[in-house]
Amino acid sequence: MGSLSGKTRAVIASRPGGPEVLQIVERPRPVPGEGEILVRVRAAGMNRMDVLQRQGNYPLPPDATDVLGVELAGVVESLGSGANRFTRGDRVMALVTSSSHADWAVVPETTALPIPEGMSFEEAGAVPETYFTVWSNVFERAALKKGETLLVHGGTSGIGTTALMLAKAFGARVIVTAGSPEKCAACLKLGADGAIDYRKQDFVAMSKEMTDGKGPDAILDMVGGDYIARNLEAIAFDGRIAQIAFQQGCKAEVDFRLLRTKLVTLTGSSLRSQPLRTKARLTAAVEEKILPLLSKGQARPLIDSTFPLEKVADAHARMDGGHHVGKIVLVMEMEA
Ligand SMILES: NC(=O)c1ccc[n+]([C@@H]2O[C@H](COP(=O)([O-])OP(=O)(O)OC[C@H]3O[C@@H](n4cnc5c(N)ncnc54)[C@H](OP(=O)(O)O)[C@@H]3O)[C@@H](O)[C@H]2O)c1
Numbered sequence: 618m619g620s621l622s623g624k625t626r627a628v629i630a631s632r633p634g635g636p637e638v639l640q641i642v643e644r645p646r647p648v649p650g651e652g653e654i655l656v657r658v659r660a661a662g663m664n665r666m667d668v669l670q671r672q673g674n675y676p677l678p679p680d681a682t683d684v685l686g687v688e689l690a691g692v693v694e695s696l697g698s699g700a701n702r703f704t705r706g707d708r709v710m711a712l713v714t715s716s717s718h719a720d721w722a723v724v725p726e727t728t729a730l731p732i733p734e735g736m737s738f739e740e741a742g743a744v745p746e747t748y749f750t751v752w753s754n755v756f757e758r759a760a761l762k763k764g765e766t767l768l769v770h771g772g773t774s775g776i777g778t779t780a781l782m783l784a785k786a787f788g789a790r791v792i793v794t795a796g797s798p799e800k801c802a803a804c805l806k807l808g809a810d811g812a813i814d815y816r817k818q819d820f821v822a823m824s825k826e827m828t829d830g831k832g833p834d835a836i837l838d839m840v841g842g843d844y845i846a847r848n849l850e851a852i853a854f855d856g857r858i859a860q861i862a863f864q865q866g867c868k869a870e871v872d873f874r875l876l877r878t879k880l881v882t883l884t885g886s887s888l889r890s891q892p893l894r895t896k897a898r899l900t901a902a903v904e905e906k907i908l909p910l911l912s913k914g915q916a917r918p919l920i921d922s923t924f925p926l927e928k929v930a931d932a933h934a935r936m937d938g939g940h941h942v943g944k945i946v947l948v949m950e951m952e953a
Pocket residue numbers: 663664665666746747750770771772773774775776777794795796797800815839840860861862863864865886887888889936939943
């Protein structure tokens with residue numbers, strides 16, 4: 618499908634289900650509105666929420682379309698009225714509410730960033746969702762500081778690998794949990810100071826042991842369930858816990874006295890449903906604090922695998938299998 622056809626390929630889930638329900642449909646190429654840019658997508662990261670959306674388990678924000686995908690990297694094709702941050706031909710990476718798993722996408726210019734020189738489209742397409750989420754939760758909400766210890770649950774996930782690398786880049790110690798010896802080894806290789814195989818070891822006891830009995834200063838949790846109570850047991854005095862998902866359930870029996878006696882801050886957030894102004898503020902923060910690191914080649918996203926758009930079902934199957942380490946990325950190949 619060529620760039621002059623006025624159409625775009627787009628990935629949708631025809632009904633809730635496994636990877637087999639995914640379809641690549643032809644849609645009109647979107648037109649940029651006020652403050653928006655049209656991007657010829659070259660690569661787009663996959664995230665756990667794409668799987669949840671495919672399964673019918675993700676409540677979509679009102680401005681989302683049925684086309685999957687919340688991040689992309691590509692080349693600016695045209696500008697909507699009032700858009701002046703970029704020019705045609707610029708390489709950009711961007712956060713979107715939906716519709717990035719397509720050849721063409723419209724992006725608010727305020728949630729787009731220039732791709733640093735030397736960074737590939739595959740890497741750049743894996744940046745926005747995880748880096749924005751990690752910046753917002755680990756560094757803003759949980760206020761991780763240099764010299765402190767961060768415990769990251771799901772250490773090999775797209776989010777986990779990003780949190781691990783960014784926290785190390787900012788001078789923190791990092792402990793991770795992961796579900797196998799191989800995944801623990803992958804995290805140690807990425808620079809983790811400690812790795813806990815949560816299937817065999819108790820992360821509360823282990824994380825205390827690894828911090829001389831003090832406990833981690835901050836925890837990034839995507840597991841929920843009984844981790845909610847156990848995080849409160851593990852966390853250090855004056856510690857901060859950022860809750861970004863509840864893969865093991867969102868109901869728990871918790872002794873909240875620990876919140877009071879240990880002076881704990883318990884926080885959480887959901888990036889996709891935030892208003893554009895919040896995403897724009899985060900984009901500016903990531904541009905100031907993280908883009909310089911990416912430009913220097915530090916803390917680049919870890920790519921597990923890439924799949925051409927037409928193999929999107931294989932990409933979902935890889936994420937369903939749970940053996941990935943880092944990000945899965947879709948790559949668009951179009952005629953000139
Ligand atoms: N709130 C937000 O704004 C926001 C934004 C982005 C992502 N998220 C959430 O963050 C999580 C990670 O996203 P992602 O795209 O990076 O996904 P991903 O790469 O598929 O990672 C999911 C991770 O969860 C771990 N996991 C799954 N079930 C677990 C369990 N029962 N106990 C312990 N660990 C478990 C897996 O590790 P093991 O294989 O080692 O078990 C895996 O590393 C997802 O839940 C996603 O919904 C939230």
